[in-house]
Amino acid sequence: MTEATTATSVRRLNDQISVIDIKGEITAASESTLMDAFNEASGDATKAVILNFGGLDYMNSSGIGLLVTLLVRAQRQHQELLAYGLNEHYRQIFELTRLDEAIGIHDTEDSATAAAGR
Amino acid sequence: MSDQPTTPSPAEATPEPEQLEAAAVRRSDAGNWAKVSPTLHLENVPEGAINLNVEGRRTASPMQGFGKMWQKTYSVRIPSSIASPTDVVTQWRAAFSSFWPPGNFFYSPFTDLSPGDVALLNLKAVGRVKLSTGMLVMYVDDEAITLMTPVGHFFAAFNTFGAHSDGDDTIVQIQPLFRSGDPIYEMGMPIMSRMEDRFWAQTLRNVAAHFGVEDVEVTQTKVCIDKKRNWAAVKNVRHNSLIRSILYLVATPFRWIARPFKKDADPDAQAPDR
Known part of the structure; x- marks a missing residue:
């Protein structure tokens, strides 16, 4: 297995919305990093978790599988999963894998936050 | 955006910024993914293959399926002195269908599987029914190939076919992340699941045998990712490839009867029903 080269940081915008900033790669090796970040971002009152992909450098198909798993966890906890910061390449991958139909994609953190509050 | 303090995740300390930069320089996924296309299109249909249920279809990720979501992992170990992960995946790309159990066909338009290729599948089903379906080659790199279903x-x-190193061994692995496509398939899941287990176990044995490793032990894990069924996908029934394949078989005599008339009507018509 390749080494994990993923870094995450969690910001709580308020009780209901958290942001996970992702840097580096998303691969199978990122599983514990991403899941830990998601646990930290999810409180009892959390309604939406926003993923910031602005620092994403590399993603393989295992990484997409990981995002599917993350999405299922969010849905199980009745939380919405949103994303922003995707460049054109990664937007196309979300479209290819049809993840864009399940994860709300936004251009900016502001629009993702506004959508999360709706 | 927010003036709330940033809380580093416990995992943040793991990679240093230099590591992240180095990784970004080292790796690029730009050529590994298929291009987006609204629907699937088959380049060539080989003589004798049944071409149903692929052309013009959309792909479906596990999010678009109906049943519970599962992740299975089948794996075998072979000594890395015999084959590295890259050796295995290179061979898998070049001769994907040759590793399948007999009686099942994977028709790919090109010799090497590449991102964006659409393959036609004819699989053994019930009785004389040949299930006609397909796959999009969604992702390819040195250590993995991922196919997506229509x-x-x-x-x-x-479905990810990959290999990685573990000590002195190369782990060869097949990892499907899936839901059944619709309620009819979900009812058949106990049977389909066993068929799938046998199919992929045999495929892995065939891969190992290709590298001269016989009698390998196939290990298998199965994890339920989502217990909920996705009721929005009930409508997928109208595209059910098994039903369409059965109807195709039932209609075979009528196509034979109609064939001469079709030829009369269109002398340039290409070869017949497959």
Whole structure:
């Protein structure tokens, strides 16, 4: 297995919305990093978790599988999963894998936050 | 945006910024993914293949399937002195269908599987029924190939065929992440699941045998990712490839009867029903 080269940081915008900033790669090796970040971002009152992909450098198909798993966890906890910061390449991958139909994609953190509050 | 303090995740300390920069320089996924296309299109249909349920279809990720979501992992170990992960995946790309159990066909338009290729599958089903379906080659790199199913396939899935190092061994692995495609398939899941287990176990044995490793032990794990069924996908039934394949078989005599008339009507018509 390749080494994990993923870094995450969690910001709580308020009780209901958290942001996970992702840097580096998303691969199978990122599983514990991403899941830990998601646990930290999810409180009892959390309604939406926003993923910031602005620092994403590399993603393989295992990484997409990981995002599917993350999405299922969010849905199980009745939380919405949103994303922003995707460049054109990664937007196309979300479209290819049809993840864009399940994860709300936004251009900016502001629009993702506004959508999360709706 | 927010003036709330940033809380580093416990995992943040793991990679240093230099590591991240180095990784970004080292790796690029730009050529590994298929291009987006609204629907699937088959380049060539080989003589004798049944071409149903692929052309013009959309792909379906596990999110678009109906049943519970599962992740299975089948794996075998072979000594890395015999084959590295890259050796295995290179061979898998070049001769993908040759590793399948007999009687099942994977028709790919090109010799090496590449991102964006659409393959036609004819699989042994019930009785004389040949299940006609397909796959999109969604992702390829040195250590993995991922295929994505079309709507109507029995599973809505990402199927990853890969290899990685573990000590002195190369772990060869097949990892489907999937839901059944629709309620009819979900009812058949106990049977389909066993068929799938046998199919992929045999495929792995065939891969190992190709490298001269016989009698390998296939290990298998199965994890339920989502216990909920996705009721929004009930409508997938109208694309059910098994039903369409059965109807195709039932209609065979009528196509034979109609064939001469078709030829009379269109002398330039290409070869017949497959």
